[in-house]
Every structure is written in structure tokens, then in C-alpha cells.
Amino acid sequence: MESIKILIADDHVMIANALSSMLNNSAICEVVSVAHSVDDLLEQAKTQKVDVFIVDLGFKGTVGDVGIIDVLRKVKPEAKIIICSMRSNLHTIKACYKLGALAFVNKDSNPDDLIKAVEMAGKGERYFIPSVLAQVGEAWMDDPLEGLSEREKKVFMLFVEGASMEEVIEEIGISKQSINNLINERIKPVVGTSRSGFKEAARKMGLIEYID
Incomplete structure (x- = not known):
């Protein structure tokens, strides 16, 4: 071989x-x-x-x-x-x-x-x-972020992992206003918190192991 x-x-x-x-x-x-x-x-x-x-x-x-x-x-x-x-x-x-x-x-x-x-x-x-x-x-097949699109999940996890707004804009390729709209209209209702609480929410859902 x-x-x-x-x-x-x-x-x-x-x-x-x-x-x-x-x-x-x-x-x-x-x-x-x-x-x-x-x-x-x-x-x-x-x-x-x-x-x-x-x-x-x-x-x-x-x-x-x-x-x-x-x-x-x-x-x-x-x-x-x-x-x-x-x-x-x-x-x-x-x-x-x-x-x-x-x-x-x-x-x-x-x-x-x-x-x-x-x-x-x-x-x-x-x-x-x-x-x-x-x-x-x-x-x-279990997904605690069920209901979000793949792009919305990616936005959420980028913020959880510590990316800045500028890095998310560059990675996703949409405007700051569009990202804020996704957060307020789509992500926040699913995870139950605003952007400042994303990391804690991810920890509770078992998506990350600890908080820095």
C-alpha cells in the first residue's frame, strides 16, 4: 500500500x-x-x-x-x-x-x-x-440553535468565540446594521439574551466548556 x-x-x-x-x-x-x-x-x-x-x-x-x-x-x-x-x-x-x-x-x-x-x-x-x-x-441531530439559519448560527458563535463586530462583518460579508438586525430579530429570541450575554448562553447550552 x-x-x-x-x-x-x-x-x-x-x-x-x-x-x-x-x-x-x-x-x-x-x-x-x-x-x-x-x-x-x-x-x-x-x-x-x-x-x-x-x-x-x-x-x-x-x-x-x-x-x-x-x-x-x-x-x-x-x-x-x-x-x-x-x-x-x-x-x-x-x-x-x-x-x-x-x-x-x-x-x-x-x-x-x-x-x-x-x-x-x-x-x-x-x-x-x-x-x-x-x-x-x-x-x-440535536441542535440547541434550531430555528436559526446557518448564517445566523455563525454570527452567534463568532461573537461567543470573541470576534469583534468588525471581524464578524468581514467574515459574514454584511453590514453592521444587518448584523444588529439579525441579533435583535432572529438570534436574541432563540438564545434569550442580547449580545452581551451570548457567551453565558452558549455555556448553558453546552456549546462551550467554560467562560474566560
């Missing part, structure tokens, strides 16, 4: 190196490149022959926890992406899959889980490691 060529993107050098060493010890994996920033990732995505991208979340230069997926797909629409992150809240996991990631692997998972995820992603198939499958399980 030809090895699966992998690019690892993680801004923590020691973690990236440890993942690289572990994967290179597998018979099916070959780490061809490691990126430590968004710019580095995008440049290498354009120039390297990569079968599977293993990417952390929360990179500087992206908006929101899962923004890196959109950023990478704009450069490489066909990218086969595995998210490898310490984040473990259900909303983030579901958002990664909905944005097209083929697997979500916690950084404290068994190494065999990541290797299996790579094997399945190499085939273009979505995969749930056991711990993630147990978490999403029956809750996969």
Missing part, C-alpha cells in the same frame, strides 16, 4: 513534532510537511503534494474556532481534513464535520485512533473515533 502523504498544521512546535514522529512510525503514513502558522499552511498547501491535512484549531489569523477549515478550503477545495485538537465541546466537533472535516481527533486520544482516521480520510471517508462517536451519538 502506498503511504498516505500528510501535512500537519499546529502552532505548537513540540506537539507537531510529536505527531510527526508518531505518524512516521506507522506503515501507512508519511509526513511530508509541518506548518506552524496559517500563512505557512496555505503556502505549503499550494506547493506540496498532500493526501491528508491534520490541522489544529484556533490559529491566529482565523475568525472563530473552526475558521481554519474555511481558510484552507479556499486554497484547496478538495482538501481531506482531519482536525486534531484539545477542544472537545460538542458544538465545535459538529461544526468541524459540517464544514467538511472527515474526522475529529482529540489530542489525548489513542494514537491508533489518529492512524485509523488518516486511513479513512485517505479514502475520502468520514470517520468518528470511538470517544467522539460516544459524544455525538444521539446528540448528533
